[in-house]
């Protein structure tokens with residue numbers, strides 16, 4: 021039988037078993053078989069020799085702003101509100117266009133793949149253009165169109181955005197790689213009416229809701245002052261959690277809020293780097309785990325992180341939580357990897373399709389080189405992934421059964437073109453900032 025890809029002799033991370041050397045047969049986008057002697061059984065169009073390599077599910081990044089890639093390093097070391105209102109929003113107002121988003125999104129998608137991300141859950145504008153870039157490069161994405169009370173990008177009001185989401189949902193219904201989502205930006209940029217409309221639309225179309233929540237103490241204090249409720253309680257009072265919800269940040273939750281999320285199967289996208297850098301605060305996720313809240317990992321946008329390394333994100337999160345809880349046993353390496361893969365898949369309601377290496381699941385797989393000084397000796401691959409390795413060790417990336425990065429070279433696009441485009445926009449943005 022002919023198949024698309026055969027991965028041979030890799031150290032395969034299946035979460036229900038010990039890591040073992042084995043082969044994987046991939047065809048029609050899916051994992052067909054995991055076992056020995058597959059080379060004799062199948063004739064593969066592409067054979068990847070994974071000797072001395074870890075073969076694992078790709079990372080699921082549950083909170084990003086992929087088309088903000090040209091704002092990477094534009095303004096740092098500032099409080100969130102000043103960073104947003106004085107630096108990010110003015111350049112967005114000046115530059116956001118279909119063309120800009122298409123270009124910036126392909127840069128962001130390229131950077132994600134280089135970091136082993138095979139699915140991302142985004143929040144931004146001009147989703148149609150992002151979708152074009154997503155399909156071109158071959159990554160999987162849930163594209164949340166941002167909803168705000170005031171005019172933004174080329175939308176005059178939220179109703180125009182809702183109409184757009186409907187249209188996009190229909191356009192990409194058959195896409196193997198793309199889902200659309202409703203992404204009300206935050207409770208301080210969306211009033212009650214638009215939060216409820218967002219929820220109703222998501223329920224009607226059966227799509228995800230994605231929102232920034234409880235990112236700063238200020239946001240919590242303001243919410244209590246205005247509504248008498250904490251942010252999660254406030255959204256709950258609007259019936260928001262009837263939908264499938266990913267809340268990004270969520271670092272200021274009390275126990276009753278944690279219970280609400282757990283009861284409703286809502287998920288949190290942890291964004292440790294971004295929270296630390298903006299000094300938004302941090303919370304102990306021990307209590308979140310004890311309350312049964314599903315955790316996943318987000319990178320946030322490169323404008324606030326400022327990179328898309330999931331390995332760095334999980335390493336930092338694990339260490340921060342150990343220190344915060346004065347407990348080195350919390351979030352052990354294997355659990356951290358599961359949070360960044362199957363935890364993310366669960367957050368996006370896709371855990372029966374992606375997030376782990378199982379026969380019948382979509383083949384979203386990354387291959388990590390361990391035949392190098394940084395990775396040797398290796399007693400436990402999970403330990404190395406969380407504490408020792410960097411993204412440069414991620415060599416090959418397969419998404420939906422197709423190879424999209426081979427030996428760190430992106431297959432479907434010209435990397436030099438992307439680099440030149442970034443330099444072009446950098447010049448434009450610098451000119452604007454100079455005049456401003």
Ligand SMILES: [Zn+2]
Nearest residue numbers: 232268320321
């Ligand atoms: Zn964000």
